Amino acid sequence: MKNVNKLLAPIALVASMSVQADIIGGSVEASYWYAGLSGDAAVGSSSVDMEDELGFDKDSFFELAATVEHPVPLLPNVRLKYTDLDQTETGTLNSNYDGVTSGPVETNLDLSNVGLVLYYEILDNWVSADVGLDIRKFDGQLKLTNGTETSQTDIDEFLPLGYVSAEFAMPFTDMSVGAEISAISYSGNSIHDAKIRLRQGFSLAFLEIGYRQMGIKLEDLSNTDIDIDFSGVYLSTGLDF
Numbered sequence: 001m002k003n004v005n006k007l008l009a010p011i012a013l014v015a016s017m018s019v020q021a022d023i024i025g026g027s028v029e030a031s032y033w034y035a036g037l038s039g040d041a042a043v044g045s046s047s048v049d050m051e052d053e054l055g056f057d058k059d060s061f062f063e064l065a066a067t068v069e070h071p072v073p074l075l076p077n078v079r080l081k082y083t084d085l086d087q088t089e090t091g092t093l094n095s096n097y098d099g100v101t102s103g104p105v106e107t108n109l110d111l112s113n114v115g116l117v118l119y120y121e122i123l124d125n126w127v128s129a130d131v132g133l134d135i136r137k138f139d140g141q142l143k144l145t146n147g148t149e150t151s152q153t154d155i156d157e158f159l160p161l162g163y164v165s166a167e168f169a170m171p172f173t174d175m176s177v178g179a180e181i182s183a184i185s186y187s188g189n190s191i192h193d194a195k196i197r198l199r200q201g202f203s204l205a206f207l208e209i210g211y212r213q214m215g216i217k218l219e220d221l222s223n224t225d226i227d228i229d230f231s232g233v234y235l236s237t238g239l240d241f
Contacts, residue, residue, distance in 0.1 A: 029064070033063065033212055039227045043224050054144075062083075069121065078116070089106075118132050131164050153222045176198075177198050190215070191215065195211070206239075209235050
């Protein structure tokens with residue numbers, strides 16, 4: 001019997017690994033987001049409108065993401081993403097702003113960020129739901145230049161956002177509808193990033209279209225207050241395995 005057990009042990013191990021491999025899943029995804037920007041920035045009593053004065057309009061942004069889901073109890077699933085929100089426009093200041101005199105000005109707004117989402121799947125059937133934490137690292141700037149004068153505010157923030165996602169699989173199809181939001185609010189500051197989406201699967205591949213809205217309100221960044229919104233449609237494609 002001992003010899004039989006020794007012979008069966010490697011087979012059992014391989015079978016166990018095979019079952020776990022079937023349970024482990026993930027995805028890779030690339031998104032194109034065509035969004036408009038609105039809002040303002042202020043230093044003391046001086047403020048500037050991002051659209052009317054600085055000339056910000058709709059632009060193209062991109063996001064790359066990868067997800068790994070596993071069967072290990074208590075450990076969260078992991079999603080890593082990078083969102084490019086870097087835009088430069090030219091406009092005209094109506095009044096002086098933070099040492100930059102009124103007149104033509106070039107502005108760079110960079111709110112690009114890396115997100116690490118740690119989440120648990122609390123439902124997993126024709127309705128799925130996830131809850132967790134979305135840790136965002138912003139490393140950008142708001143920079144106004146008129147040739148000789150410059151105003152620069154560094155945006156270097158590390159923020160933990162709550163994360164909730166839900167998806168409904170349409171019966172007898174490879175189509176689903178879903179929504180997700182990451183958000184935090186504290187001491188007059190707030191950030192939210194929300195999506196609604198329609199996804200069509202094609203074997204391992206998928207195509208997704210949706211609407212995304214992202215609002216960022218941060219106070220006292222080098223004496224600067226920023227209140228900005230991005231919103232618009234997006235298109236994603238990738239592999240889901």
